[in-house]
Each structure stands twice: as structure tokens, then as C-alpha cells.
Amino acid sequence: MEKNLIDLHLIKSIHTIEGIIELDVELEIPEHGFITLFGKSGVGKTTILRMISGLTKPDSGYIKVGEEDWFNSSKELNIKTQLRNIGFVFQDYALFPNMTVEDHLFYAQKQKDVNHVNDLLNIFNLEELKKRKPDTLSGGQKQRAAVARALARKPKILLLDEPLSALDSETRQILQQEIITAHRNFSATTILVSHDIDEISRLADKVYVISKGRIIISGKPEIVFDNKEPGIESSFNGRISSVSGNKLTVDLNEEKHNFRNDDQIKITPA
Amino acid sequence: MDNLFFQTFEISIKLALLTTIILFLIGIPTAYFLTYSQFRLKIIVQALISMPLVLPPSVLGFYLLLTFSPNYWFGDFLARFFDIRLAFTFTGILVGSLIYNLPFMVNSLQTGFSNLPQSLKDASYTLGKTRITTLIKVLLPNIKPAILTGICLTFAHTIGEFGVILMIGGNIPGQTRVASIAVYDEVQSLNFAMAHKYSLFLFLFSFIIMIFIYGINKEFLRWKKI
Numbered sequence: 001m002e003k004n005l006i007d008l009h010l011i012k013s014i015h016t017i018e019g020i021i022e023l024d025v026e027l028e029i030p031e032h033g034f035i036t037l038f039g040k041s042g043v044g045k046t047t048i049l050r051m052i053s054g055l056t057k058p059d060s061g062y063i064k065v066g067e068e069d070w071f072n073s074s075k076e077l078n079i080k081t082q083l084r085n086i087g088f089v090f091q092d093y094a095l096f097p098n099m100t101v102e103d104h105l106f107y108a109q110k111q112k113d114v115n116h117v118n119d120l121l122n123i124f125n126l127e128e129l130k131k132r133k134p135d136t137l138s139g140g141q142k143q144r145a146a147v148a149r150a151l152a153r154k155p156k157i158l159l160l161d162e163p164l165s166a167l168d169s170e171t172r173q174i175l176q177q178e179i180i181t182a183h184r185n186f187s188a189t190t191i192l193v194s195h196d197i198d199e200i201s202r203l204a205d206k207v208y209v210i211s212k213g214r215i216i217i218s219g220k221p222e223i224v225f226d227n228k229e230p231g232i233e234s235s236f237n238g239r240i241s242s243v244s245g246n247k248l249t250v251d252l253n254e255e256k257h258n259f260r261n262d263d264q265i266k267i268t269p270a
Numbered sequence: 271m272d273n274l275f276f277q278t279f280e281i282s283i284k285l286a287l288l289t290t291i292i293l294f295l296i297g298i299p300t301a302y303f304l305t306y307s308q309f310r311l312k313i314i315v316q317a318l319i320s321m322p323l324v325l326p327p328s329v330l331g332f333y334l335l336l337t338f339s340p341n342y343w344f345g346d347f348l349a350r351f352f353d354i355r356l357a358f359t360f361t362g363i364l365v366g367s368l369i370y371n372l373p374f375m376v377n378s379l380q381t382g383f384s385n386l387p388q389s390l391k392d393a394s395y396t397l398g399k400t401r402i403t404t405l406i407k408v409l410l411p412n413i414k415p416a417i418l419t420g421i422c423l424t425f426a427h428t429i430g431e432f433g434v435i436l437m438i439g440g441n442i443p444g445q446t447r448v449a450s451i452a453v454y455d456e457v458q459s460l461n462f463a464m465a466h467k468y469s470l471f472l473f474l475f476s477f478i479i480m481i482f483i484y485g486i487n488k489e490f491l492r493w494k495k496i
Binding site: 153 | 387389390392393394395396397398399400407408411412
């Protein structure tokens with residue numbers, strides 16, 4: 001069994017449209033793994049990524065990456081974002097308007113590594129665009145540049161905050177393939193926030209379903225999102241009201257999703 | 271007479287240049303602090319900096335004159351320990367100018383910083399870059415129009431400054447007599463031809479600067495749309 005790279009327990013009160021909720025999440029993520037956080041907007045998925053990156057401080061808990069403590073409230077330890085070896089892809093891309101695509105990749109590197117930059121430009125089909133500034137790029141091209149920039153410093157952990165949500169389905173599929181290739185080549189442990197089930201099924205090894213600040217179900221995407229057989233309908237709102245047979249139906253994001261209830265899925269009552 | 275005319279403009283321009291350069295250096299950290307700091311009393315600092323926008327220049331000039339005067343403790347302290355005299359000297363009108371023009375520089379820069387998405391700063395931090403690197407390589411290059419507006423406004427406003435300089439500098443040729451005060455002085459002596467000469471110069475000068483500011487902003491908007 002692969003050893004865990006990230007081991008974390010994060011607690012934080014967050015303001016959402018439904019009022020203040022307490023985010024309380026434990027994750028163990030294997031090295032080179034690709035996991036997804038799934039749930040409707042406002043449940044704290046982005047906050048989890050921000051806490052891992054150090055941009056938001058948890059109220060309490062810990063983040064352990066390999067042998068290093070990045071955050072530990074009992075030791076009053078909180079390592080600065082700059083010292084955490086991560087790549088973060090923001091929902092709004094956060095490209096720098098003054099830099100060309102190529103400038104972005106070089107800026108991200110501690111030491112100039114032309115080969116790595118060329119590899120990234122190649123994987124993300126950015127060679128032709130490398131002298132262009134963000135304002136002249138389409139949504140998909142910006143997204144590619146943002147992912148390439150995040151990978152330019154060879155991060156241990158790649159955090160993707162709904163990177164493909166604003167793109168049309170064709171562009172999204174091409175980019176999903178590029179993300180798979182990049183993950184295979186650079187094998188950064190990846191955490192993706194998404195609410196697209198097809199995307200999660202294509203990309204991730206494991207999905208964590210988050211509702212009202214808690215992980216309620218986790219498992220392999222194909223098992224968690226098993227829509228093949230009609231399940232027994234039972235309303236589910238981030239809290240398990242009943243488990244009937246081997247089927248659960250969960251209402252997330254105002255859509256109904258069927259979950260198979262068997263021992264391959266961990267169910268944590270809220 | 272022509273000599274005095276050029277000397278007066280030289281002082282005006284020297285004052286405006288020095289004010290602009292010093293305020294640019296002070297303005298960046300101040301605007302950065304006002305935009306990003308979580309400091310609770312920030313609002314008080316902000317209000318103090320913006321006071322010259324609403325305060326009559328004569329009020330500011332009056333208090334500065336008292337502060338600079340060797341009859342009061344601060345002026346006395348400066349004179350005794352540093353041999354610096356601020357009342358009725360060029361250094362004095364420079365200090366007055368710095369205080370008076372602070373909001374023009376700081377507010378322009380602050381608007382620039384606030385209009386940048388927070389994620390730019392966050393993204394730079396996640397790439398391992400320090401605050402200083404982020405400021406120099408990411409934030410400042412992306413608020414160029416705000417920087418240029420701040421510089422031009424400060425420069426133009428210093429050229430047109432009157433009340434504060436008259437209060438603390440008086441009208442000493444070669445030292446504190448600037449163009450705007452010269453206009454007043456010439457009118458007082460009923461020398462309208464000379465007053466007209468100064469005024470026309472000031473008018474054209476300010477007009478060119480305003481065209482420049484609008485030109486920059488228009489150019490930037492055009493550039494953003496490409």
C-alpha cells in the first residue's frame with residue numbers, strides 16, 4: 001500500500017449562504033494520488049484548498065505533508081504559503097496581466113529550467129501562444145496557462161479549484177486529457193474541487209463527498225456515483241436519514257445522485 | 271524681470287518634482303498598507319491622510335507654520351538639534367507640499383491596488399514568491415495607470431498649490447516664491463501683464479498634464495481590450 005503524503009484534520013467556522021457552518025474534515029491522501037472534493041457550492045471545498053495552501057488559517061487541527069508539519073494548532077505552527085511546495089490553480093485563473101504565458105512559467109520557477117518550461121508548453125499546447133498575454137487568450141487557453149504555471153515549480157501537491165467549470169464541454173474534455181497527461185508525467189499529488197461527476201470519474205482515484213462542512217461519503221468515483229441501477233429514493237441533505245438495501249439517493253446541488261451503499265464506501269453520519 | 275520669472279518657475283518645478291518623487295516612495299508602502307492590512311485603526315490613518323482634501327489650505331498652513339516655528343517645541347527641537355528651519359524656507363514648503371499632496375498619491379495608488387483581484391497576490395504567494403517580489407513583479411506592473419495618474423496629479427497639484435505655501439513659505443524670491451504665489455503678488459501690485467504671463471503659463475502647463483493623464487488612461491483601456 002502506498003504511503004500517505006498528506007494527512008490532515010482541519011476545523012474552521014466558515015460563513016456560507018446558509019449561515020455559519022463548522023468545517024471539520026479529515027483526509028489522508030496517498031503520494032501521487034488524485035482525489036476530488038465534491039459537493040454543492042458553499043460547503044467549504046475551496047476553503048479546504050486555501051487552508052492546505054496556507055492562504056486561509058484553520059481554527060484548529062493539523063496538516064502534515066510527508067514528514068513536515070505545515071500547520072499544527074497545538075504546536076502553534078503555521079508555515080507560510082511561500083514555503084509550502086504547492087501549485088494552486090484558481091477558479092478565476094489569476095494570471096498576471098503584465099506577463100506572457102512563457103513569463104508566467106519562468107516566474108513560477110525558483111531556478112530557470114528551460115526544459116521543464118518547454119515540456120509544459122508542449123503538454124498544454126501553449127507553444128504557439130507563449131508570447132501572448134492573458135488578455136489575448138480564450139478561457140481554455142487561460143486555464144491551460146494557469147495549470148502549466150502551477151506545475152512549473154514542480155510542486156509536490158497540485159490544488160485545482162474547479163478549474164474547468166467555466167469552459168464548454170469540448171474544451172473541458174481536451175483539458176481533462178491534458179491534466180491526466182500532466183499528472184502521469186509529473187505525478188504531483190492532486191486535489192481537485194469539482195461538481196462535475198463525469199470529470200471526477202475520468203480523473204480521480206477517489207472522491208470525497210462533502211456536505212455542510214463534513215465528509216459524508218468517500219470512495220472510488222465509479223462506486224460512489226453508481227447511476228446504473230435505479231436506487232431507492234430517499235431524501236438526503238448532507239445527513240443520512242436512512243439507508244435502504246444497498247442504495248442511497250442523495251440530493252446535492254438540487255440534483256439527485258445515487259450512491260451504492262456497500263463496504264467499499266465509507267459512510268460517516270453527520 | 272525675466273530672470274525672476276524663470277527663477278519662480280524653477281522653484282515651482284523643483285518643488286513639484288521633489289514632492290512627486292518623495293511621495294511616490296512614501297505612497298507605495300502606505301497605499302499597500304491601507305489596501306491589504308487588517309489593522310483595525312486603519313480607517314483613522316486613512317482619514318488623516320485624506321484630511322488635506324477637505325481642509326482649507328490656510329488651516330493646514332496655519333498649523334504647519336505653528337509647528338515649524340522655533341517658538342514652539344517641534345520647530346525649536348529641529349533648530350536646536352539639527353539646525354533645520356522650516357518656516358519661510360524651501361524645505362518648509364516641501365514638507366508642507368508632501369503633507370498636502372499625500373492623498374493625491376496615496377488614493378490613486380490605493381485605488382489601483384484595490385482594483386486588482388486578490389487572487390493575483392495569492393497566486394504569486396503560492397508560487398513561492400515573497401511579498402516584495404510580488405509587489406515589484408506582479409502588483410506594481412499591473413497598476414501602471416494608477417501610478418501614472420498619482421504621479422501626474424501630485425505634480426500638477428503641487429504646481430497649482432497656493433494657500434499652504436503662502437502660509438508657511440511666504441513669498442521670498444529665489445526661495446519660496448512659486449508661480450501661483452507670483453500671480454497673486456503681481457495682481458496685488460496691479461502688474462496685470464506679469465500676472466497674465468504667469469497665469470497663462472500655469473494654465474497651459476496644467477492643461478497639458480491633464481491631457482496626458484486622460485491619454486494614458488485611454489491608451490491603457492485600449493490596450494486591455496486587444
